Amino acid sequence: MLDLNYEGFPLENVPYYETGKYWVSPMNFIPEAMDTSDIQDQVLVHDVSLRDGEQTPGVAFTTRDRLELARVLSELGVDRIEFGMPIASKDSYEAFEEVLKMNLQAEIVSFCRAHPDDLDLTIKLGCKTAIIEHIVNPYMLKHVYHLDHQATVDRCVGALKLARENDIKASFMGWDASRTSLDYLKRLYTDILDQTEVESLVFVDTFGVMNPWSLHHTIKTIRSWFPGLKVEIHNHNGFGLGNANVMAAVLAGVSCVHGAILGLGERDGNIPIDEIAMMMALQLKKPTNIDLSQLYRVTKLAEQITRFKPSGTKPVTGDYYFQMEAGISIHAIEMARKAGLGDRVWAAFSPEMIGKKGYEYLLGKANGTGSIKIFMEKLGIDASDDQMKEILQIVKDRSNLVKGNVSEVEFEYLVRKYLES
Numbered sequence: 001m002l003d004l005n006y007e008g009f010p011l012e013n014v015p016y017y018e019t020g021k022y023w024v025s026p027m028n029f030i031p032e033a034m035d036t037s038d039i040q041d042q043v044l045v046h047d048v049s050l051r052d053g054e055q056t057p058g059v060a061f062t063t064r065d066r067l068e069l070a071r072v073l074s075e076l077g078v079d080r081i082e083f084g085m086p087i088a089s090k091d092s093y094e095a096f097e098e099v100l101k102m103n104l105q106a107e108i109v110s111f112c113r114a115h116p117d118d119l120d121l122t123i124k125l126g127c128k129t130a131i132i133e134h135i136v137n138p139y140m141l142k143h144v145y146h147l148d149h150q151a152t153v154d155r156c157v158g159a160l161k162l163a164r165e166n167d168i169k170a171s172f173m174g175w176d177a178s179r180t181s182l183d184y185l186k187r188l189y190t191d192i193l194d195q196t197e198v199e200s201l202v203f204v205d206t207f208g209v210m211n212p213w214s215l216h217h218t219i220k221t222i223r224s225w226f227p228g229l230k231v232e233i234h235n236h237n238g239f240g241l242g243n244a245n246v247m248a249a250v251l252a253g254v255s256c257v258h259g260a261i262l263g264l265g266e267r268d269g270n271i272p273i274d275e276i277a278m279m280m281a282l283q284l285k286k287p288t289n290i291d292l293s294q295l296y297r298v299t300k301l302a303e304q305i306t307r308f309k310p311s312g313t314k315p316v317t318g319d320y321y322f323q324m325e326a327g328i329s330i331h332a333i334e335m336a337r338k339a340g341l342g343d344r345v346w347a348a349f350s351p352e353m354i355g356k357k358g359y360e361y362l363l364g365k366a367n368g369t370g371s372i373k374i375f376m377e378k379l380g381i382d383a384s385d386d387q388m389k390e391i392l393q394i395v396k397d398r399s400n401l402v403k404g405n406v407s408e409v410e411f412e413y414l415v416r417k418y419l420e421s
Contacts, residue, residue: 002340015285020342022349024282036037038253043080043280045273045288046232051082051111053264059306063095069305070099073261074106076298077289082109082131086121096125114159123167129169131202134158136174136188153191160196166300169306173202173234178210181216186225193226200230200255205245208238208268212248219252235259235271242271243279250284261302274299274316282349295354322351323360325405327368328363332371363406365399367392378410383419391415
């Protein structure tokens, strides 16, 4: 029987391991390593694929695309869908009309500038949730938009009041907030909130320039200014710190995180919702409403609809995540399975958790004889140890020739040709 307390290191009734499902770091759960006291009981996921996501170079949605993506995202379990800007085009407005008739489980959100024309269309649609955005970097306000502090406050207050007067739940999203100072943000937010109420404040790291420590401090600081007010995070993946910054914001107490399917978005993209969902479930043990078992299916469908293909090395749902070529890896998996640890130990979690069926072993120059034996058994062909070594070399040579992996069809041809020679 497998000893699940080997060397005093338990693998039973612990938050970091479950046989056949996941194995993450026990160091994540050392109390001194991570203070979880500010995490909200429920953290919502707000999807921005249909607004910010369409700013991805080369991505353009038809009305049918928008409606189908909204349906599958709602079925996946995202809590809110930022469906776009009604004012952007006639097509966008008509798509809003259609999606509001679908009675999706997810809440449909209108994205509005702090301008009455945007709010008027949202009111006309009957959409009852909105994000009202405005840049808050004072240098950009002055030199790009020609607005001083008071004019900015007046514009934002006017839009937020108009929303409230029409029973619209409005959140204020001050973008480029991370490139200004906390002192200025406090003054601006206070001047706005002294005159009106908001559903939440959305803190925005537009250009992905923060790190987890500074973002954690910033969110805690904003929450201390306005006790009881919900704070959300909308950030980008600058410096590759996107999901780490989401984690920092969650640990600091945000009520909602923004992300996009496939990490769609301009420049470095938004934070992929599959990565957010798995991080929340396994790193923080605070599952979202996302159905993890549907992540693989939905991301692959989104790839087809958007014609956007992330890197194969993308975490969680990337094509390479559960592919194994190295002989040492395949050997370790097989030995762990025989020992009783299960055969899902060569990644943070099992492919089945996200709705994918099993690991995929590949033939190539990184194989060992153990890999060759597995593929030979699939073919029902016997060979001696010396023959296995010869076949391994044939596979390595063919892999070098084709500059990649050897297909199983090609492998069978090579094996039979060799054994018949």
